[in-house]
Amino acid sequence: MEILIQLVINGLLLGGAYTIISLGLTLIFGVVRVVNFAHGEFLMIGMYLVYLIAAHLGLHPYLGLVPVAVILFALGALTQKGIIQPLLNADEHIQIFATVGVSTILLNLALVVFGANVYRAPAELGTGLFNVGPFSIVSGQLITFVVGIGLAALLNLFMHRTYLGRALRAVAQHRYAATLMGVNVYNVYAIAFGLGAAFVGVAAGLLAPQYPVFPTVGTYFVLTAFVIVVLGGLGSLYGAVAGSMIIGVVDTLAGYYIAPDLKEVVYFGIFLLILALKPTGLFGAGTE
């Protein structure tokens, strides 16, 4: 029983990191209606930046994530303006190829610049363990979890309480109708894409104390994030949070009770089931 509870705790904490990545992915899809296949590479770039800042400027990743989030916001907005915007009315498969192309470029750019070596950002805070009763908790994971939930709450407030948030939701629901109401759709798209990318910038800083960085690190996280957002309903913020928690727990339980190298098989299996049975996900294709 104690093991089970410990596993669930670990799973939920892991879900915190997934939450941040998935929120970004689902925000981009919900508003721009493009599945960002380069999302994982944004994360990877973020982690390299965090590493560089930590290694050369001596800034802890938790502080380094602030400039990194800003840089990634710019990268996301630029991707939207330069590559997605000209293709907004193109066929779906062209948009997919465009983001796949961006992903290929970023991945190989990292290979060229950093090689296949593994780097780890130096960090003290965030690597330690502490105990609560019989259960042990990694401090960095707890911090990530708290920040993840906090970001989800903030994003929810932003979407419902600010003009910009309402504009994002309006554009998500109907591009042309929003234009008629005086919303600058192209800017809204760039902001949505930038925000989505900034989220992985934050995630990069929070993950750095526990995970080393290498060129394909993004693929590992983003495939999980795809599972999560489809499970929760692509475009749904609540779905992204709930999906993150579910997959986090599935991850740790399957890793312990089935086999460590088959945990991905389990959630990819869930993913295929969801796609086959209820492609709109558990929480519908809403944009709330």
Added chain:
Amino acid sequence: MFPDIRHPRTYVSLLLLALMFVVPLVGNTPVLSNLFVLLFVFSALSVAWNIVGGYVGQLSLGHAVFYGIGGYTATLLTQNYEISPWIGMVVGAMLSGILAVVISYPTLRLKGPFFALATIAVLEVVRLLVIHGESWSGGSSGISLPLNIGWKWIIFREKINYVIIAFALFLFVLWASWFIRKSRIGHYLIAIREREDAALAVGIHTVRAKITAAVISAMLTSIIGTFHITYLTFVEPASAFSLELSIQIAMFALIGGLGTVAGPVAGTFLVLPVAELARGWLSSVGNGMHGLVYGVILVVVVLTIPRGLAGAFGPAISRFLENLPYLGSRRPAPTPAPEPERKLRDSIGQPVLKAENLVKRFGGLLATNNVSLTLHEGEILGVIGPNGAGKTTVFNQLSGFLSPDQGRVSMVGQDGQWVQCKKPDEFAHQGLGRTFQIAKPFTGLTVLENIMLGAFIHTASRHEAEQIALQVAELTDLTRHLNIEARSLTVGGMKRLEIARALAIRPHILLLDEVMAGLNPTDIDKAIAMIRRIRDSGVSVLLIEHMMQATMALSDRIIVINEGGVLVSGTPKEVIENPAVIEAYLGQEFQDA
């Protein structure tokens, strides 16, 4: 089975293919041989992928799964049982075909990114399972092939033998893709890609067509996988079930031109050498160089020539080829065969289509409330009603696009017996044609091809389908527009194309959904005459229409639907004088006035 060799398009293609084969044979250096094996392998993979990704438009990003299965099956059989990889190639292709069916069923209705994600998930699952099955698969470190030399083992010292086999396999895959594109199934696949519901309406069994394409594509990919992995004499999960490889295959097809026969080959021959050169020359910079080249080319292509090389240069090449001489004398242009004799009807006959007590709910809305109607042989039955009355909903139930919650639809089938159909394509096969209120042409195809898609229901022969299409085009006044793309027709033209496509399935019942909406008065007169001609040729017609005068003039009987139910039915005169009808259309006040 084979293209007409006298046609310039064919002999130029054959010359180019011969050139591709001669260069490595004459050059005969290890570097050149290796490059051409790679070119043939990737061209073949890309051509095979294109059957699903291009023709059907389902973007698979997990196609390496079939490549890997082909490679692993052959390697394991050779290593454990000393079975020749040629047999392993066949076994692998069968396994891949079975897997394709298993994957296809649940993912059939997925579109765009969702389908792509599902294929990636399948690829990951298979890769992880192979790594997990270390006892038989060698785990993540992979397996090496035993080095038995000779044709039986597809392992040679002279690299040129690999070139010969790679070229032969490439030719085979290319021929398969060409054959599919030119046959009925190829037309069906493209119809499904363009508009799935319109494809159903002309009787295409969309599920069967998609699965056939998936299976063929998977088997071809697997065959090439067996060869390529045998060539490498080593297989490991990371490279056999690689997302990167899957993306590359798809990318070559996109760059060359999705959905074309030659596009994937052109894409591969253009891009792969550039990337290989980058890998060679710039290897000192880092090992991501060729991938970077791929990524940059991909983004540039989607931004500048999204329809690929075929889209950008295809028309110019076609014009060039048209100017080359045809070797020998051409076949005379086909003349439409005379329309088959049909007994003309001058009176209304027995019932041919019956709807009994149809009920359909959408959530809380009762869209169809206990509607019954009967269409008789040789009759024109008009269905009218205010906007939102539920006419199209009834119509969709009559043609299988919606299934009623209660009640049933039955029709007289091809053999004269009453039948009940479930799906739109079954209705079409029993001889019921329909049009769509909002015209749904297969936009990328020509008018002729659009009509031929209907005609294919009775014949697998392109020639016969073309004959039928020409006749129908004559009847629907489309002969002048046969060779233009459907998207450039006028509104009137599109409406006539809707009718033509429905007529091409040779229906005895025709359902017309507002085919006169948006037409100008001259076109309406033409349409009225046309519908009369269609009825006189022995087709029973049910039409929904807002153009009151046209409906009054055409219909033998009229049914008025309001708020989901039948309000009145009778002759045009009875209906137009009925107070309830006037109220439904114009309101109580008008009647009182």
